[in-house]
Amino acid sequence: MSLIEVRDLRKVYHVDTERIVALNRINLKIEKGEICCVLGTSGSGKSTLLNIMAGLEKPSLGSVFIDGVDICQLSEKKLAAFRQKNIGFVFQSYNLMSTQTAIENVAMPLMFRGMSKKKRNHYAIEMLKAVKLDGRMGHKPSQMSGGQQQRVGIARAFVARPKIVYADEPTGNLDSHTTIEVMEIMIDMARRYKETLIIVTHDQEIASYADRIIYLLDGNIKSDKPNESIMKTKREKDSETAKQVKDQKKNEEGKSNEEK
Template identity: 50%
Template sequence: MQTIISAQGLTKIYRVANNAVPALVDVDLNVARGEFCCIVGTSGSGKSTLLYLLAGIEQPSRGSITILGERIDRMNQSQLVRFRRDNVGFVFQAFNLMPTMSAQQNVALPLSLKGIGGFERNLKARRMLKTVGLEQHLKHRPAQLSGGQQQRVSIARALITSPDIIFADEPTGNLDTQTGEDIVKLLADEVRRHGKTLVMVTHDIEKAKYADQIIHIRDGRVGTVEMNQHREEEYHEQTV
């Protein structure tokens, strides 16, 4: 299996006033191409920090990160922006939608950054919003949507460019059990059907049941790592 994401000795120390806050300490991990990896841990354990580092949104204090064969910890800001635009979809815990844009415009935004024209952009955004059950809310702005609906817009935005790697930070945190289950299935489906790699953060171990690998984080360090072999066998059974 080809490793698509690899981190060694990953450490992030935030400075708050005169205090050093070690959010992540000496994390090693490997994620294979086509894998669904779950990061599980309690509040404040460093899950979002880890995802930000892996996606190149924040720079590590120490350690290396190799994604798709490239050392992203050595990239400058403009290289990182390009790298993210071309390879990564990110679902933020706090959505980070543009408040003045409609749902459709928010979802179409990453296509616009890739220079794709208005007609194709809107068509694709409409289809993607339909997939997440929001075809009736294309013109709504974030403030006119519920938390769960904003979360689904944010997921649609992350998937619109069909990125190789999807990072999702608590993508079901604001959803009821059924909608949350549907969203995890939708994300897992991207992985199984389209060969994407998904790294999903959750505090809810129940949500990790579809994962191939479960990484437990505690106080900024990796605890147990569970490999779920049968997922792959099940998948093969379904496809042959």
């Protein structure tokens, strides 16, 4: 069973007398540990798709299954509990609490799990170290740059080890240099913890970081393909690893024969 399965998803908005089809019979499956990008221009339906897959919005028709649970059928209370347990978010505008420090912002998802302050601060500190913010732990958002704030946002999204992290235009407010830094950190976190990461963007450069690119146009999936450059790099790494293991085994066999 796929971690995420979207079935016949349709979303229609009614604005005055106008009927707008934002999503039109979307079907897709996403596996555990995949890094996917939903790519599309403004108005393509990509943010609507993310919102429905994250349980932030209800579809007009269709279903979204996460780990076998149809989240579209959950009550608001059960849906909120499901999100707290299974989903993390990285926002374009960071969405940090302005009165709280980096540690407090990152620790917040753990508070909803009933974890003690000492324990959640311990995990928050570890995550902030992982995103290279050792010297900013006691700083509030107003004391940090945009890139630093987004790294706090990434740490917060991953701290509770959710099954899925959704990132909506995560670098939209950042310059090109900081964009590269933030994307590399986020991809590294997803791979390190083997978590599913879904990025929504209009930017081809951001899409190039994903294992798989789903291109959306006018509410329809126009293409859904693996990122060949990423797949090639993975194959080369796997081949090199296999070669190293084979060479090591050969060396060990050679030493064993010599001892005999």
